Amino acid sequence: MNVDEIDAQIRLLAAGRRLPPSHLARWLAMDAASRAAMLDIARALRLRTGQMVTALETLEEIAVREDLTVAGVLDRAGIRRIAAGPGSAPARASAMLEALRTLRYPRLKQMQEQIRAEISALKLPRGISLLLPKELGSDDLTISLRVRSAAELARLLEALGQKRPGLARIIEMLGGESVKNEI
Amino acid sequence: MKFDLDAVFVEHGCAGSALAMRILRAIPRDVPVTHVADAREVSRPASGERDPFGAGKRRMVIGKRKTPFLMPCPAGSSRFACCGYLVLTLASNCPMDCSYCFLQEFIADNPAFQVYANFTDSFDELDRLAGNARGRSFRVGTGDLADSLAFDSITGISRDLIDFFAARENLTLELKTKTDEIENLLAVDPRGRVIVSWTLSPDAVYRSSEHLTASPTARIAAARTVLDAGYGVAFHFDPLIAYPGAERDYAALIDELLDTVAPGEISFISMGGLRMTPRLRGAARSRFPGDPMLCGEEVLAADGRLRTFTPLRLNLYRTLADRFRKAGAEIPSYLCMETASVHERVFGAPPSRPAIIGERLARG
Numbered sequence: 001m002n003v004d005e006i007d008a009q010i011r012l013l014a015a016g017r018r019l020p021p022s023h024l025a026r027w028l029a030m031d032a033a034s035r036a037a038m039l040d041i042a043r044a045l046r047l048r049t050g051q052m053v054t055a056l057e058t059l060e061e062i063a064v065r066e067d068l069t070v071a072g073v074l075d076r077a078g079i080r081r082i083a084a085g086p087g088s089a090p091a092r093a094s095a096m097l098e099a100l101r102t103l104r105y106p107r108l109k110q111m112q113e114q115i116r117a118e119i120s121a122l123k124l125p126r127g128i129s130l131l132l133p134k135e136l137g138s139d140d141l142t143i144s145l146r147v148r149s150a151a152e153l154a155r156l157l158e159a160l161g162q163k164r165p166g167l168a169r170i171i172e173m174l175g176g177e178s179v180k181n182e183i
Numbered sequence: 184m185k186f187d188l189d190a191v192f193v194e195h196g197c198a199g200s201a202l203a204m205r206i207l208r209a210i211p212r213d214v215p216v217t218h219v220a221d222a223r224e225v226s227r228p229a230s231g232e233r234d235p236f237g238a239g240k241r242r243m244v245i246g247k248r249k250t251p252f253l254m255p256c257p258a259g260s261s262r263f264a265c266c267g268y269l270v271l272t273l274a275s276n277c278p279m280d281c282s283y284c285f286l287q288e289f290i291a292d293n294p295a296f297q298v299y300a301n302f303t304d305s306f307d308e309l310d311r312l313a314g315n316a317r318g319r320s321f322r323v324g325t326g327d328l329a330d331s332l333a334f335d336s337i338t339g340i341s342r343d344l345i346d347f348f349a350a351r352e353n354l355t356l357e358l359k360t361k362t363d364e365i366e367n368l369l370a371v372d373p374r375g376r377v378i379v380s381w382t383l384s385p386d387a388v389y390r391s392s393e394h395l396t397a398s399p400t401a402r403i404a405a406a407r408t409v410l411d412a413g414y415g416v417a418f419h420f421d422p423l424i425a426y427p428g429a430e431r432d433y434a435a436l437i438d439e440l441l442d443t444v445a446p447g448e449i450s451f452i453s454m455g456g457l458r459m460t461p462r463l464r465g466a467a468r469s470r471f472p473g474d475p476m477l478c479g480e481e482v483l484a485a486d487g488r489l490r491t492f493t494p495l496r497l498n499l500y501r502t503l504a505d506r507f508r509k510a511g512a513e514i515p516s517y518l519c520m521e522t523a524s525v526h527e528r529v530f531g532a533p534p535s536r537p538a539i540i541g542e543r544l545a546r547g
Contacts, residue, residue: 020441065478090239105481105492108482111492135483136493137490139525175494176495176496176500
């Protein structure tokens with residue numbers, strides 16, 4: 001396909017999905033290879049409108065962050081593996097968006113994994129749950145107890161007391177005191 | 184530094200003011216001057232402009248301010264630990280063009296560069312403030328809706344301000360800038376009542392985001408010069424941008440600063456992480472689509488602003504605070520638009536009340 005044909009196909013797909021005009025304009029403003037790569041993946045994964053909007057925005061920002069083209073981002077092994085891999089188109093679409101989000105927020109993802117690993121290592125008893133702030137957007141840690149009797153309350157409070165050093169460490173991590181990676 | 188002007192507009196009744204006459208004498212002859220009945224007509228976004236906000240920066244409007252000049256800092260909120268800063272609005276907008284600037288949202292509907300011919304009326308407001316609170320000290324700055332010194336070579340406002348503040352025992356003026364336009368400052372005696380502060384960013388941020396500003400090295404050199412001329416100096420690491428490599432670059436910037444200005448000579452430092460409402464981010468991304476500093480790891484925080492996710496942001500604050508602490512002097516420091524809990528995590532102690540912080544910073 002030549003460039004005009006690719007642009008015509010993009011317009012057709014955008015019209016079919018009712019992609020907002022601003023996002024169609026952003027797509028068409030990309031370099032030719034990126035326009036074509038985005039078209040390929042949108043078709044292969046049968047991206048829905050919202051997914052296309054998210055993909056376009058996230059891809060643009062990754063490209064700016066990493067000084068790459070959108071085609072360069074989509075050519076990453078991890079993305080290509082998802083696009084060409086097994087599974088249904090919707091499942092692969094979700095997996096691709098998640099992979100893009102990891103590329104867009106690499107240190108956030110790493111930090112979330114570190115904290116979740118700390119939480120797992122605590123092996124908290126059933127009835128105690130820890131809720132992290134959404135996308136680590138604050139330094140609050142919410143600790144919930146679910147009890148049905150005074151005895152159960154006593155047992156969970158004692159367990160919490162025993163886990164105090166581990167909990168303190170998670171609170172410190174939320175406050176950035178254990179950020180391992182060089183920023 | 185010299186900034187371009189496309190046009191100057193003078194509101195009816197302001198042409199005879201000292202400020203207008205000063206400006207009209209100083210601007211290049213090829214800049215058209217138009218007299219208008221109402222400054223508001225020419226302060227709004229110009230229709231047909233591709234970038235109305237950017238165009239507004241090059242359109243100077245000399246008008247009369249009809250609302251008070253003095254107000255509490257608009258960033259203040261009971262949600263945050265505040266610094267007790269008072270804002271004196273003597274101009275609106277800025278000829279420099281930082282990609283992250285909040286003015287892109289705050290004055291989007293009113294983007295012309297406005298200066299107020301009746302600015303000396305603000306002195307009455309300041310005298311009332313000082314007279315009503317004897318025994319207290321206040322820090323008053325002009326660098327909120329405008330850079331304090333950009334266009335000072337044309338307006339000469341800094342001299343009037345410094346003369347006024349130099350004679351007031353309980354008022355301290357803060358001139359906040361990203362320029363090295365300090366010539367007017369060197370011609371007057373601040374008598375210990377004036378602090379000049381610079382926003383400092385690493386070279387990577389300066390080159391990517393701080394268009395038309397003086398380089399960080401030039402800002403530090405200007406600080407040294409005004410310090411030697413009897414001014415206090417302060418530095419704002421705001422916005423702190425947590426790009427990959429930021430920790431190393433900010434540490435190098437602090438080292439460069441402390442090589443030129445000793446810790447004991449710094450009146451205070453402030454830090455504030457990059458924060459943008461979604462609307463501001465949209466405006467900034469559309470004006471500066473290629474700036475990677477606008478594509479950091481910001482997430483939606485409880486105050487509705489996009490901020491660097493908390494552990495990364497706090498780690499960067501702590502890195503800077505530690506670097507200054509290790510330099511061997513207790514430099515008064517505060518965080519801008521952060522909660523008391525963040526303040527405590529960074530500095531190890533809860534913040535004082537805004538009035539107390541304001542007083543401490545005003546006394547230097």
